[in-house]
Amino acid sequence: xxxxxxxxxxxxxxxxxxxxxxxxxxxxxxxxxxxxxxxxxxxxxxxxxxxxxxxxxxxxxxxxxxxxxxxxxxxxxxxxxxxxxxxxxxxxxxxxxxxxxxxxxxxxxxxxxxx
Amino acid sequence: xxxxxxxxxxxxxxxxxxxxxxxxxxxxxxxxxxxxxxxxxxxxxxxxxxxxxxxxxxxxxxxxxxxxxxxxxxxxxxxxxxxxxxxxxxxxxxxxxxxxxxxxxxxxxxxxx
Numbered sequence: 001x002x003x004x005x006x007x008x009x010x011x012x013x014x015x016x017x018x019x020x021x022x023x024x025x026x027x028x029x030x031x032x033x034x035x036x037x038x039x040x041x042x043x044x045x046x047x048x049x050x051x052x053x054x055x056x057x058x059x060x061x062x063x064x065x066x067x068x069x070x071x072x073x074x075x076x077x078x079x080x081x082x083x084x085x086x087x088x089x090x091x092x093x094x095x096x097x098x099x100x101x102x103x104x105x106x107x108x109x110x111x112x113x114x115x
Numbered sequence: 116x117x118x119x120x121x122x123x124x125x126x127x128x129x130x131x132x133x134x135x136x137x138x139x140x141x142x143x144x145x146x147x148x149x150x151x152x153x154x155x156x157x158x159x160x161x162x163x164x165x166x167x168x169x170x171x172x173x174x175x176x177x178x179x180x181x182x183x184x185x186x187x188x189x190x191x192x193x194x195x196x197x198x199x200x201x202x203x204x205x206x207x208x209x210x211x212x213x214x215x216x217x218x219x220x221x222x223x224x225x226x227x228x
Binding site: 031032033035043044045047050052091095097100101102103105106107108 | 146148157158160163165168171204206208212213214215216217218219221222
């Protein structure tokens with residue numbers, strides 16, 4: 001069973017639009033961690049954020065914000081006023097005790113920001 | 116070093132040859148991952164080392180693939196009798212404890228001709 005689902009394969013928006021990337025996860029653990037990573041066209045994977053299961057507070061970092069909702073098992077990522085430099089593939093991941101904290105990855109969402 | 120280091124950055128090999136890919140994780144990191152990524156695709160899990168636990172090898176695609184981690188530090192991924200379908204970017208990542216974020220190397224781009 002897929003544990004991390006990123007249903008949006010590709011999203012294309014015009015610069016300055018807001019965009020939300022969805023991530024739905026599945027776990028039976030009460031202690032787990034969720035992550036978002038960015039992979040720009042250059043290829044390196046860049047860590048963006050880590051949340052633990054006990055902290056449902058939303059987080060904002062500049063134009064980026066994350067909405068963690070345990071009730072819906074979702075950890076969505078919103079980019080406000082998108083810029084061309086935000087174009088990348090974004091991956092959501094889950095780490096849980098049952099899997100010895102191995103990272104379990106979503107398939108990724110390709111985000112295209114058009115000028 | 117400051118980050119995860121992988122070598123070589125690029126490798127072109129002839130079909131049928133063996134290759135070794137090296138990963139130097141961040142010092143002190145107990146967890147080490149190997150992934151494979153084909154062009155435009157997601158991350159394909161290969162193997163996971165965590166401390167002294169037995170490695171999770173469930174992602175290795177065939178018995179031509181093997182990996183070891185010596186002294187809890189450097190890891191080598193070996194591909195024997197390479198095939199063209201092995202061509203991909205091989206990524207290594209490490210993290211310092213369970214549940215921590217993983218830091219990735221720049222990858223090794225393997226091309227089998």
